[in-house]
Amino acid sequence: MIMRKILSFITILFIGYWTPVSAQNGSVIHFETKSYKISFPGEPKKMTQNLPTKVGQLLMTIDAYEPGTLAGDDNHLYMIMDTDYPDTIVHSDKTEIIDKFFRDAIDGVVKDLTYKLMTETQGQVGKYPSRTIEIDYKDGLAIMKMKLILYKNKFIIIQTITETKKYSNPSIDKFFDSFVLKAG
Numbered sequence: 001m002i003m004r005k006i007l008s009f010i011t012i013l014f015i016g017y018w019t020p021v022s023a024q025n026g027s028v029i030h031f032e033t034k035s036y037k038i039s040f041p042g043e044p045k046k047m048t049q050n051l052p053t054k055v056g057q058l059l060m061t062i063d064a065y066e067p068g069t070l071a072g073d074d075n076h077l078y079m080i081m082d083t084d085y086p087d088t089i090v091h092s093d094k095t096e097i098i099d100k101f102f103r104d105a106i107d108g109v110v111k112d113l114t115y116k117l118m119t120e121t122q123g124q125v126g127k128y129p130s131r132t133i134e135i136d137y138k139d140g141l142a143i144m145k146m147k148l149i150l151y152k153n154k155f156i157i158i159q160t161i162t163e164t165k166k167y168s169n170p171s172i173d174k175f176f177d178s179f180v181l182k183a184g
Contacts, residue, residue: 031063033082035154039178040065040078041171051083058083074169076142077161080179085153092128092150102131105148105155110135118143125149126181136164143167151181 029040044063051058062081067073085091090101110117116136123130128151135144142163149156158179160172 029065031080033061034182035082035151036080036156036179036181038080038158038180039175041073041175042067042071044078044080055086055089058085074166074171075160075162075175077159078175079159080156081159082154082156085155087153089153090150090155091153093152098129098150101150102129102148106131106133109133109146115144125151125179128152128181137161140164145172145176147176147179149181 027042029043031038031040031044040063042065044065047062047064049060049062051060060081060083062079064077064079066077067075090097092098106117106120109115116139118134118136119132121132123132125147128149130147130149132145132147135146137144142161145160145162145167147158149158158176160175162169162172
């Protein structure tokens, strides 16, 4: 339930955020936190949000780059977000709850926002569990690709939004492939 609220909020936030802006300089920005690094095709904007949940306040950190129509980019949005959960609620070592955790997260996005789940792939990033999903937005208007990763008690989501006719493209692959978890 908590995941549904968080992912619904994120998706609504970025659909509202998905509007044309002026072109950026097009340079690659190597973005880094204590837990991971990823390369954006331009300067991301940072946002944080405290979310009240049944387990208390959860801080959600969002970094997003929107190239805009003048940038010549095939994608509308590049985003990474992370939220730290209490270890008692979820952790990658708690293998008995991982499938339910991901199922609730994915169902929350698809059901709450009436999107259509196109694909879902179970995987791992290093030794940490992940799911990669593709979602149809508004009956073919766009495709949202998301990679959900549970890194210890940190939930990380990498996302792009692309017009359906421009999906899939090398920029999506480059963004997702640039993601690296730090040792720890």
